[in-house]
Every structure is written in structure tokens, then in C-alpha cells.
Amino acid sequence: MKVITSILATTALTVAAGSAFAAGHGMADSLTIVSWGGAYQNSQLKAYVEPYMAANPGVTVNWDESSAEAVAKLRAMNEAGNITWDLVDVEAADGIRLCDEGLAMEIDHDEQLAAGNDGSSASDDFGDSIVSDCFIPQIVFSTTFGYRSDMVGDNAPTDICAIFDTDAYPGKRALNKRPIGNVEWALLCDGVAKDDIYDVLATEEGQDRALAKLGTIKDQVIWWNAGADTPQLLADGEVVIGSTYNGRLFSAIAEQNQPIGMLWDAQMLDFDGWIVPEGLPEDRLARVMDFLKFATDTQRLADQAAYISYGPARASSASLVGKHAELGIEMAPHMPTDPANAKNVFVTQYEFWADYRDDLDAKFQAWLVQ
Amino acid sequence: MSEATGPVLAADGTPLKRSLSRALRMQKLRALALVAPLLLFVLVTFIAPIADMLFRSVENEIVENTLPRTAAVLADWDADHTDLPGDDAFEAAYYDVFIAAERKLHTRLGTRLNYELTGVSSLFRKTGRALDDIGEVYQDQFKALDKDWDKGTPWAELMGTQAWIDGAQGWKKADGPLDRLVVRDDIAALLPATAAAYQEFADFSILEDDKSPLKEEPWTLVHSALYTDLAALDVSGYGGPRAEMLKAADALVATPEFETINTREALIDIEDGWADHEVWQTIKTYSPKYTSGYFLNAVDMQKSPEGPIMRDEDERIYGLLFKRTIFMSLAITISCVLLAYPVAWILANLPMRKANLLMILVLLPFWTSLLVRTSAWKVMLQQQGVINDVLVWLGLVSDTERLVMINNQFGTIVAMTHILLPFMILPMYSVMQTIPPTYLRAAKSLGANNWTAFWRVYFPQSVPGIGAGSILVFILAIGYYITPEIVGGTTGTFISNRIAYHISSSLNWGLAAALGTLLLAVVLILYWAYDKIVGIDNVKLG
Secondary structure (H helix, E strand, O other), rough: HHHHHHHHHHHHHHHHHHHHHHOOOOOOOEEEEEOHHHHHHHHHHHHHHHHHHHHOOOOEEEEEEHHHHHHHHHHHHHHHOOOOOOEEEHHHHHHHHHHHOOOOOOHHHHOOOOOOOOOOOHHHHHHHHOOOOOOOEEEEEEEEEEEEOOOOOOOOOOHHHHHOOOOOOOOOOEEOOOOOOHHHHHHHHHHOOOOHHHHHHHHHHHHHHHHHHHHHHHHEEEEOOOOHHHHHHHHHOOOOOOEEEEEHHHHHHOOOOOOEEEEEEEEEEEEEEOEEEOOOOOOHHHHHHHHHHHHOOOHHHHHOOOOOOOEOOOOHHHOOOOOOOOOOOHHHHHHOOOOHHHHOEEEEEHHHHHHHHHHHHHHHHHHHOO | OHHHHOOOOOOOOHHHHHHHHHHHHHHHHHHHHHHHHHHHHHHHHHHHHHHHHHHHHOOOOOHHHOHHHHHHHHHHOOOOOOOOOOOOHHHHHHHHHHHHHHHHOOOHHHHHOOOOOOHHHHHHHOOOOOOOHHHHHHHHHHHHHHHHOOOHEEEEHHHHHHHHHHHOOOHHHHHOOOOOEEOHHHHHHHOOHHHHHHHHHHHHHHHHHOOOOOOOOHHHHHHHHHHHHHHHHOOOHHHHHHHHHHHHHHHHHHOOOOOOHHHHHHHHHHHHHHHHHHHHHHHHHOOOEEEOOHHHHHHEEEEEOOEEOOOOHOOHHHHHHHHHHHHHHHHHHHHHHHHHHHHHHHHHHHHHHHEEEHHHHHHHHHOOOOHHHHHHHHHHHHHOHHHHHHHHOOOOHHHOOOOOOOHHHHHHHHHHHHHHHHHHHHHHHHHHHOHHHHHHHHHHHOOOHHHHHHHHHHHHHHHHHHHHHHHHHHHHHOOOOOHHHHHHHOOOHHHHHHHHHHHHHOOOHHHHHHHHHHHHHHHHHHHHHHHHHHHHHOOOOO
């Protein structure tokens, strides 16, 4: 093991030395950003990276589309002592895990990020979206349902419990192949009040109750792993209704003109944002913080919404959200934060999932394979 | 006669035996030197990482490393009792978790123990956040007495040697790491708990925080320790640096107004999980450096004070997945044999030119990306897919009752049979090519009919090809991951999908390593059984 560690360490030193020499004012001149690829990464490129590069000529940005495996890879890098990433885009839940594992750096949001353009401090401006000390929020997204508008006839669903109503909406459903989200919806549609859901889920009976409710449609469900699955299944007519991230549905509807309708009810509100890996050398850290301050200010977050239908995490950005950069349609009505869409949102309780994730996942997976 | 029994000598006079063995050794060394680069490469890039990963299935140092004092105290505690451990355990937990929280290790430990007991993760996280409250009670009182109790330099003067203080004066970050501050012997003897806590603080700020203890106000933990010492011990004989300050504090502690806090109650107040017998039991059960916990979990069991027990019925998943993985791998192997045998037979018996053309057809999918072929099966098999559309068009299936051929075991078996087929055809083909066609003709000329000739003469000679192909396909299938993930749904997934989940999502690498080790063991046992039943010499790749 020693041999490997020292080989890796040597590589790390060489890489670090290479970037250190080129530094201008104690800042590395390259930046490795990890994101999700696709339209989302493109929105980051257009809204954050290209303006930053224009303002800082000589800086190069490398992309790595590894956000889905970010937690595991960061842990491996940390153990090898060779952090090759500078900035990583992760979901809120992963941001919390990385912080818990000591793999992400704690951030002083007010100190290190720009204040809102209305003068509010960064932590006030971001508000509840700062779910962890390491997490720098970018967007608000939601996991919600899309349905085939041609298959539901005049009876378009408006209630989340439509997924359990196989009489009114016959056909297959697409659900995420993990408990988070599904068990909450199951309890909600089984008559549990919204505020009590996590209390009920913390009990064994509550968990069984949620799985029993899901069991009523189990043989009608196609379980998805990737966010792109559901739009595909909807487009193929394989499912009549299915959950996915709202931005995916937006692009299927607005950009590809698929016969898909959006169901805004009890959607799971969630955040996506940056984390900075723990243990970066000083020059690279200086570059990252400089970029972060720029890329998370009020205007930049609002700009991103011109490319993808995810809401900016800053309250002060909301009023600046404009039209889609290519389609020219108003973006505000497609945001999960739009008042018309956010009439009945469900806010995921991360603290609960940090504790119960392993337990509920084992139960859920055992239930799935039986 | 006696001369004839002496050793046979080589030309140079040495005994022939020794000369021969030397020559052989040279040869062996040369052979070893030739394979050394490859051996080294495989060792460093393949064997070592696998061994390292497998080692994680038993490794469990995190608990003892993060909670050393607690583990030591709990070693004498009888976990079978329903009583909570004594005050010393709570005191030890306060020290350990405080230090772990400063070093940001407590959440990692919480994640580890949460695998065993739900809720420990938030217990540690919340405790780490609130632990300063305990020490602040003492810190505030000492500070109110004398502001120096909250400053770096007075503390360093009280605890450290003069030589260290002189050396640390004017130190800047750029000078490189500061020398280690070692607590003076007289103060360590006088205030043992304070000295230990201060030592931890000084080491942390020098080594991990890169700051001088002269500039840093000590942790509230040090103030707690100071109270413990002053309450229990007599410091009136002390005459070293800062004696006045210490004696004043001692006098303050002795006054009845001095506010104290009970660590046990304070911890339970922060999180009532500390009053839960199971939490302490879990810490004790998992404090040894090595654990069988991951392996037990991998076979649907768990540790308990009474020894290993089965998990709840609704959490048993791995036994089922192992059985399913083996069953489906066997099904895939058998369907590969059935499909590949005639193809290999035709390939082996056609003229070279035609055989080569057909061979390209066999190899073509082999060269296509795995993901592309799997996605293609998705398009073929799904309910609105090609096969169902054709069946509906032919009128064999009604439009409302389209067949479900994907997201189940059927889908996985079909797609994987297709993907692994070349691995069966190629070894069969190369074995069949070596069977002389004259044997079949001879059998027939001796009166055998077609079937007898094939079954009694041809087939036994082709068995080594079947064996080689079966081993290849079975071993490849048992570890397959991407195809079942895409077309397997819930009933068609393998154990490897769970391993991948634990590696990349749940971060439970210990469990992933245990599952991987078991999978490796299963393959080796099956290989051994195969060797016993069929004989590995009967396997030919060409």
C-alpha cells in the first residue's frame, strides 16, 4: 500500500507544482469543475464560467462530469492524498454527507460569498438552502411528476395521489429506485398529515405503512436510476406518469415538444450547489474562492435560469429571472419556486434522511426484490 | 563396486546433480526476470488494490481511534445489563467527542455507527455542535475571575516550558511548523486531567490548525478539565509560573456559588440518545479494531450481545440476491451453451472462406459497445418496443396485453445471453476445429446412425470446449453490473448492483468489501467444485 500511496503522492506533487508555477497573484490559473454534464452543465458554462473567463483571461477551466459519483471519488482521492478536483457540484444530501465525512471544506458564507444585490448578507439571502456548513447553494429544483397528456384524456391529474389511482390512470408509472421521496408521497396519500410524515416514518409501523401503500402499485412501477429515464419512458409511451427532476421535464416539453404535462403537487423541493474539497493547496483554493464569489452572486444565479428551469437559490435573484436564452419564453412560470407552482411543496428533511437512509434503504431494497 | 556408487561428476568436476540444479536455477531465474515486469504491474495495479479493498471488510479502527477513552472505559462495562455505564464513561465520551469534533471526525464516526444503529449519525452531529456549552459554564466563571484564563499566553506559561515559550515568541506561519509544546512535568503531576486536555489542544493547534497556542484561546474542554482537577486536588503547594492565577481559581472553585455541571446530565440534555442503552452497547460492540459486523451484514445477520443473530425478515436481502445471482448466471450459461453449440458446429464444419465470414458476424457484436447493445435490447423488448409491436401487428398479442419482457429476469437473461454468447462460441469453435471429421465417418462406417455417431463420438470430444466456455461465461456473468442495472428492473438485478450501490452511494465500503469477498469466495468454491466434478484438465481454450 505504501508504494501506491507514494506513487500517488508524487503525482500529486507534480500536478500541484505544475499549477503553482503558473499562478499569477497566488492563484492557480486553472480550475477543475465537476458537474452533471448535459443541459445543466451547459447552463453553468454559459452563466458562470464564460463570463468569469472573459473577466480573467488566462484562466483555463476543465470539466469533469462525475457529480453522480462525486462522494465516492472524493473519498478515494482523500485517501490517496491527491485531490484533483477544485469545485464539485452536488445535491444537498451529498453535500451533507461530504461535510460529515470531512471531505468538504466548511465555508463562512457571509465572509466568503458576495452579499445580495439588495444588501442582504449571503446567509440571509440563501436562507434555508444552506443545508450544511460546507454547502454553497446554486439552484432550487424539485422532483415532480410528468404525465402523458394524450393518455390521460380530459382528466389531467392535479393531485399527487394520482400515482396511486390505477383506475383513473391505468398504465405503468415511473418512480425513483430509492426510498427518498417515494415513502413520503406514499404516506401523504395514505392520509398522513404533511407535518407528521417524518415522525411517522421514524417508526417501524410508519415505514411498513409506506411500503404497503407503495405495494398497491408495485407491479405497475418501472423504477428509474437516472433522471433521463423518465422523460424517455414518457416519450416512448411506456409509462403514463412518472417522477423526475423538473428541468428534465421542462426540456422534454418545451424543447422537444413531447405530449407531456407537468404535475405541480407535493413536489420534493431540493437544492443543488457547490462544495470545495478539503485539503486544496493554497493557490488553488484562492482561485476557487475567487470563482465562487463571482459565480454565486445575485446576477449570475439569475443568469443561469435563462438556460434551464431551475430556480436560483438566492432570494434576491428571483426578480432578475428573465427569458429562456434560445426559446425566448418567460422562465419564471417554469421555476419550482414560482408561486403558482409552489402552492403545495414538500420540503425534504435532510436530518431525517442522514439518520434513516441506511435503514430505510435496506428495507426498501429488500421489499423491492421480494 | 564402491567406486561406481559415488556421485556422477560433470566435466568440470562438480557433482552432476549440483551442476544440473544450478543450471535449472539459472533458467528459472531468467524466466522470472522475464515475467517480473508483468508480475510487478499486476501486483501493484491489480492484486494490491483488491487486497486493500477486501481488507476493509474487517477493518474497524475508526471507533477506537476516535473514541479511545470511551472504548477503554466501556471495556469493563457489562453491556448485557440494562443499566447505563457509569459517570466515567460519560466523562470519557465528552472528552473524546469534543476532540473528535474539533478535528471534524465525529460525523464520520457517526456515519460508521449509523450502519449498525439508526440515529447515531445525528446523535454525534448534534452533540458535536453543542458540546461547547458544557465547558463554557466553567470557562465563563474562570474568565469572570481573571481574563487571563481565556487567553493563549497565560495558559502556555502555566503549562509549557520556558524554553518552548521563548522559542515560540514571534513565530509566524511562514516559519514552518512550530516545535511541539510539551507540558511541564510538575504541572502534569499536579493537574493531570488539565495537562492531558491542554496537550491535546496544543498538539491540535500546532499540527492541524497551524496556529501558535500562545495566540489561541484554549478549548472549553481544558476549562472543564481544570475544574475537575481543582475540585479534586490540592494545588496549594504549587509555586511555578502563574501560581497566583491558579490559586485564585482554586479558591473560586471551593466557593459554594461556583456553578458546576454534571456531564452525564448535560450530554443527555443535548441529545437523549445518550440515555439509550443501545447506543453504548453499539459503541462497545464495535470498539475492537477488527469486526465481523460487515460479513454478518452480508449474510443478513447482525451482532448482538448474545452473538450473531438473523436480521429482521424485512431487511434480509443479500442471501436472496446471492441465490438469484447464481441462479441467473447459471441460466445465462445454459442458454449460451444451447445457442452456441450449433453455431460453433457449423463454423467448424464449413469451408474456411465461409466460416471466416460467419466468424465476423459472431465477432461484430463483440466489438460493439456494451452500453449500445444493452440499450438496443431495451428498444427491442419494451412494451412499446419492436418485438411487441410485431406481435400486435401479427395479431398474436392484443394491444392491451402487451408482453412484459424487460425490467425483469427475462430481460436480463436475454440481454446477457446475447452479450456473452461470443465467449461461448469462440472456445467451442476452437475445440471443435481440432476434432478430425474422419472420426464421425469412421463411426458411421462401423454402423452407427447419425445420433449415435454424434453423441458417442463427437460430443465427448467437444466437452472441453463447453467446459471452457461455461467457466468463462459463468464467471463473467456472476460479476456483471451494467446490463442488469439497465434492463433488470427490480427482480433481475445481481449482487454486483448492490456492491456498486454501497461503493458509490451509501459509502458503506466495508459492507461492499464483505459482499465482494463473499462473491469471490463463491466463484472459487464453484471453480473448485467444477474441478472435482469435470476436471480442470478437461478445459481447453484452443
